[in-house]
Amino acid sequence: MNENQTLIFKRKLELELDSLRNAFLSELKRSNNVFMASLVDRLEAASPTEWLDLAADSISPEHLPRYHRLVELEAALCQIDIGQFGFCCDCEQEIDLDSLQHDPATQRCISCRTKKAS
Numbered sequence: 677m678n679e680n681q682t683l684i685f686k687r688k689l690e691l692e693l694d695s696l697r698n699a700f701l702s703e704l705k706r707s708n709n710v711f712m713a714s715l716v717d718r719l720e721a722a723s724p725t726e727w728l729d730l731a732a733d734s735i736s737p738e739h740l741p742r743y744h745r746l747v748e749l750e751a752a753l754c755q756i757d758i759g760q761f762g763f764c765c766d767c768e769q770e771i772d773l774d775s776l777q778h779d780p781a782t783q784r785c786i787s788c789r790t791k792k793a794s
């Protein structure tokens with residue numbers, strides 16, 4: 677993958693991360709759970725790198741799907757930083773471009789995904 681492609685994916689990941697964070701915060705703000713509401717204050721004060729740890733300790737089950745997506749997005753962005761983006765986390769082969777275009781946070785190549793599903 678060339679640098680321009682990686683940058684486009686990075687931008688896409690950052691945009692999704694940003695809107696997901698906002699959605700996540702407003703979801704927590706609407707929560708009737710006092711503890712979740714207090715988490716919002718802590719998350720808003722925290723740096724993005726502290727986010728996942730903070731949330732992991734205190735998230736309630738209904739927020740898990742969003743939380744998992746956040747983890748995926750953070751992981752993909754981290755892979756871009758260390759130059760490992762676009763490689764399968766199981767077999768280390770390159771992930772096909774179609775899959776990444778469909779979802780830049782894709783972690784596995786087609787054959788590993790198929791193996792996992794079966």
Ligand SMILES: [Zn+2]
Pocket residue numbers: 764765766767768769784785786787788789
């Ligand atoms: Zn693989």
